[in-house]
Amino acid sequence: EAGVAQSPRYKIIEKRQSVAFWCNPISGHATLYWYQQILGQGPKLLIQFQNNGVVDDSQLPKDRFSAERLKGVDSTLKIQPAKLEDSAVYLCASSLDRGRYEQYFGPGTRLTVT
Amino acid sequence: GQQVMQIPQYQHVQEGEDFTTYCNSSTTLSNIQWYKQRPGGHPVFLIQLVKSGEVKKQKRLTFQFGEAKKNSSLHITATQTTDVGTYFCAGGGSQGNLIFGKGTKLSVKP
Numbered sequence: 202e203a204g205v206a207q208s209p210r211y212k213i214i215e216k217r218q219s220v221a222f223w224c225n226p227i228s229g230h231a232t233l234y235w236y237q238q239i240l241g242q243g244p245k246l247l248i249q250f251q252n253n254g255v256v257d258d259s260q261l262p263k264d265r266f267s268a269e270r271l272k273g274v275d276s277t278l279k280i281q282p283a284k285l286e287d288s289a290v291y292l293c294a295s296s297l298d299r300g301r302y303e304q305y306f307g308p309g310t311r312l313t314v315t
Numbered sequence: 316g317q318q319v320m321q322i323p324q325y326q327h328v329q330e331g332e333d334f335t336t337y338c339n340s341s342t343t344l345s346n347i348q349w350y351k352q353r354p355g356g357h358p359v360f361l362i363q364l365v366k367s368g369e370v371k372k373q374k375r376l377t378f379q380f381g382e383a384k385k386n387s388s389l390h391i392t393a394t395q396t397t398d399v400g401t402y403f404c405a406g407g408g409s410q411g412n413l414i415f416g417k418g419t420k421l422s423v424k425p
Contacts, residue, residue: 232411234412236415241417242417242418243321243403243405243415243416243417243418244358244403244415245415246412246413246414246415249410249411249412256410256411256412257408257410257412292357292358294358299410299411299412300345300407300411301345301346301363301365301407303348303360303363304348304358304360304413305360306357306358306359307357308356308357309357
């Protein structure tokens, strides 16, 4: 079974530039999550999709972050414009459904904003 | 908002010693999951606890869910160098999401 795929793996940009991350979840998984993990901390949920609808985006900084999952499969997360404090690993995860299901994480994208 | 606190932040042990990490929530959790993240890696699911007072074992790992479903622990017996990594607890939120603790980073000296 293929795992969660993410690209790119690494990205370095200057502040005020824009960047986009892509995620392809495990086939058949209805729920997709984007997390931000700052060094030394636990993953922080940015947005949760159920199929192509948003379930929770309460911690997404909507003035600069956006995400979509148009066909209920793969997803993109965009930051525009980036700030220094956005430097982190962005993890995508998927699960079979909402609730008490284990989450499968992708390898993450390490973003450095200079 | 809902928070999950985890202690200790770091734990250094000699190989063969035991290790325990604790997780606490201010609110009752519907479930709790534990993940392990190796250095440079991504979180990997270990186990889920759902019932009050539940205890589950995986070889040298023992997981407990408190009676009030507000706390949990992970205990590793006789640590090995392969146990190195950061262990996260994650409490079930109202939207079917997970709230992760900050993790306990375990290092094992051979």
